[in-house]
Amino acid sequence: MxxxxxxxxxxxxxxxxxxxxxxxxxxxxxxxxxxxxxxxxxxxxxxxxxxxxxxxxxxxxxxxxxxxxxxxxxxxLAGKDDLEQAQVDAVVDTMYDLLKAFLPVFREQDEAKKEQMTKKFFGDDLPKHLQNLETLAKLYGKGGPFFVGNHLTWADLFFHPFLETLLGVNEKVLDNNPWLKQNRAEVEKNPxxxxxxxxxxxxxx
Known part of the structure; x- marks a missing residue:
């Protein structure tokens, strides 16, 4: 073992x-x-x-x-075939795009600058990245609550904790993205x- x-x-x-x-x-x-x-x-x-x-x-x-x-x-948990695995990778890569946009905000030490960067990130950058994720979910999710193939993959498991951090900063970040909010809820239903x-x-x- x-x-x-x-x-x-x-x-x-x-x-x-x-x-x-x-x-x-x-x-x-x-x-x-x-x-x-x-x-x-x-x-x-x-x-x-x-x-x-x-x-x-x-x-x-x-x-x-x-x-x-x-x-x-x-x-x-990677996808059931090569195509699904590529779709999962595409979703994950899109999440890394979001992460790269957030990291400078997270790491900024100057409080005044951090406040300005945070406002721009949550107002301009984040909605675009979340929309990109929903676009891919509609393409690959087969109408279900998971990102790819209507079943749980590591894309769902990556999204859940990352958004937990963003929700800790602003609890309303998913209010305009009900599918993404439901995705996190479905992950949490797993016993x-x-x-x-x-x-x-x-x-x-």
Whole structure:
């Protein structure tokens, strides 16, 4: 039986999608969480000096998307055939576009500048990215509540925690996107996910 260790900070961030994949699959893994002040002690242990990192039977794999895609394929959450897998990847890549737009806002230290950037992001940038996601869902979701093929994939599991962070900043971000709001609700209906969300560590992001 394979041995899995997931190394990440004590937060959701880019590691949460992989935790959710393990959860849905019912697979055991060691959830190794580092507090930020302790991270410098372990940085040299990681292939690229960054996290998340997945260790599989002693082999360390970096890069969040590569980790999640590997796990999704292994546990049948990547799409049922090559075309579905490509559609899932297209949705995920669109989510990464959204993430790239948000990260400068998240990392800005100057409070006045951060407030200005936040207003622009939530007013102009975010609605466009959310509309792009809904467009793909209409193309690939077959009329169901999931992004691709009317069944749960890692695209749904990636969207859920990322939007949780944005909802923590502005709880109304999905008010104009009822399909996306329903998608998150459907993910939470999964009994394993519901149990995990209830018991996981409480973190800011």
């Amino acid at each position: 394979p041995s899995y260790k997931l190394y990440y900070f004590n937060g959701r961030g880019l590691g949460e999608v992989s935790r959710l994949i393990f959860t849905v699959a019912g697979e055991q893994f060691e959830d190794i969480r580092y507090e930020r002040e302790h991270w410098p002690e372990h940085k040299a242990e990681m292939p690229l000096g960054q996290m998340p990192v997945l260790e599989v039977d002693g082999v360390k794999l970096p890069q969040s998307a590569a980790i999640a895609r590997f796990l999704a394929k292994r546990f049948n 394993k996910i519901a149990e995990y969300l209830k018991n996981r560590p409480k973190t800011e992001f």
